[in-house]
Amino acid sequence: MEVPGTETTSLPATAKIPGLTCRFCDTPLRYTFVDLGSSPPCQNVVLPEDLNKGEVFYPLHAFVCEACYLVQLDEYVKPAAIFTEYAYFSSYSTSWLEHARQYVDMIAERLGLDENSHVVELASNDGYLLQWFIEKGIPCLGVEPAANVAEAALEKGIPTRVAFFGEDEALEMVGEGIKADLILGNNVLAHTPYLNSFVSGMKTLLAEGGTITMEFPHLLRLMQENQFDTIYHEHFSYFSLLTVERVFARHGLVVFDVEELPTHGGSLRVFAARHDGGRDIQASVARLQAKERSAGLDRIDAYRDFAEAVGEVRTNFRNFLADAKREGRTVAGYGAPAKAATLLNYCGVGPDDIAYTVDRSPRKQGKRLPGVGIPIFAPEKLDQTRPDYIVILPWNLRDEIIEQLAHARKWGARFVVAIPRVEIIP
Ligand SMILES: [Zn+2]
Numbered sequence: 001m002e003v004p005g006t007e008t009t010s011l012p013a014t015a016k017i018p019g020l021t022c023r024f025c026d027t028p029l030r031y032t033f034v035d036l037g038s039s040p041p042c043q044n045v046v047l048p049e050d051l052n053k054g055e056v057f058y059p060l061h062a063f064v065c066e067a068c069y070l071v072q073l074d075e076y077v078k079p080a081a082i083f084t085e086y087a088y089f090s091s092y093s094t095s096w097l098e099h100a101r102q103y104v105d106m107i108a109e110r111l112g113l114d115e116n117s118h119v120v121e122l123a124s125n126d127g128y129l130l131q132w133f134i135e136k137g138i139p140c141l142g143v144e145p146a147a148n149v150a151e152a153a154l155e156k157g158i159p160t161r162v163a164f165f166g167e168d169e170a171l172e173m174v175g176e177g178i179k180a181d182l183i184l185g186n187n188v189l190a191h192t193p194y195l196n197s198f199v200s201g202m203k204t205l206l207a208e209g210g211t212i213t214m215e216f217p218h219l220l221r222l223m224q225e226n227q228f229d230t231i232y233h234e235h236f237s238y239f240s241l242l243t244v245e246r247v248f249a250r251h252g253l254v255v256f257d258v259e260e261l262p263t264h265g266g267s268l269r270v271f272a273a274r275h276d277g278g279r280d281i282q283a284s285v286a287r288l289q290a291k292e293r294s295a296g297l298d299r300i301d302a303y304r305d306f307a308e309a310v311g312e313v314r315t316n317f318r319n320f321l322a323d324a325k326r327e328g329r330t331v332a333g334y335g336a337p338a339k340a341a342t343l344l345n346y347c348g349v350g351p352d353d354i355a356y357t358v359d360r361s362p363r364k365q366g367k368r369l370p371g372v373g374i375p376i377f378a379p380e381k382l383d384q385t386r387p388d389y390i391v392i393l394p395w396n397l398r399d400e401i402i403e404q405l406a407h408a409r410k411w412g413a414r415f416v417v418a419i420p421r422v423e424i425i426p
Helices: 048-053 079-083 094-111 130-135 147-155 167-175 195-205 219-224 241-250 283-294 306-326 338-347 380-385 395-404 406-411
Strands: 031-039 058-064 071-073 119-122 140-144 160-162 180-186 206-217 253-261 267-274 331-334 389-392 414-417 423-425
Touching: 031 306, 031 338, 058 338, 094 130, 094 180, 094 206, 094 395, 119 130, 119 195, 130 140, 140 147, 147 160, 167 195, 180 195, 195 206, 195 241, 195 253, 206 219, 241 253, 241 267, 241 283, 253 283, 306 338, 331 380, 380 406, 389 395, 395 406, 395 414
Parallel strands: 119 140, 119 180, 140 160, 180 206, 331 389, 389 414
Antiparallel strands: 031 058, 058 071, 206 267, 253 267, 414 423
């Protein structure tokens, strides 16, 4: 079958998975974006005593839709399995907390929110963000699917519903008299497999004249900077502005402003409202549309070279680890983010290559990275063992981490990142 405009592409067409269609527009998915092999669900850090029970590996094969250019993973792992008991507590990241605080200051001022407003955050995690609204006396509500994380929010006095958000939940909330002047979601749009239900649910819940802000990693940056390790099972969709506008438009929402943010390796913050809301569309929208078009994001061909660049990172990272071993140098990791599991599983890196990693989150300490079995300790382990190389696994926080670990230079440690390219930081 020929699709107009794609005849010349050299992307490998994939017809291996019958019935696999785009989660937004239902077009059959024929084009591989990148195939990262398979790995266990990333957030499932493993208890040592469970190591010999075996882990279930799922494919990590991303496709791009030739009709709407949504880059996506199939729903290999059911969201309930991923999110019901979640190991990621937002409050453990200092820079993320600060990002949240600044956002709340900005948006409260911009929208003139006060004690008569109502804010709803989707995927509100442990209340790391809503706490700043509470401090300002602005009523708010979190919706969070992971019961253990929601509990941490409730303990802080932050109203939270334990639920997966979608059209049904939105109708239920509206039925209880809830309407939102501001709906916000940071890194949740990409995490929902039920994209259409999620977006139409936001429209349902939005008060007249209300505003939606959504932050998500920017596909343009992912592609330009080789951020393939941000592809993991709980991260179902990867958006450009052009694609998000298309998704929102179908549900009667319009993006009226957009900001490029440095978070998570480069994110977008879109501002949206009802189509009939009469908002002026800011110049930022046309500017970013043009930037994405000039990078070719509106043509299937642009997605072609990505897999090759990813393969190069694997080769270089494995070479670095092999050289270190040959020279008798010790290598440890810093951080145990979800993205580490993608990187290390894809590159085939285990405890023989990186002896251990450390993480500030007590819930991860004493456990192992999924699939590769690398143990996770508290950060003090670095001071006790003084490794020659420290691989920074959350490369998006590299400056923050290098600063935190400045004292490691005293024993001659050098920092390494694998992405966007393998680099030993001088
Ligand atoms: Zn599509």
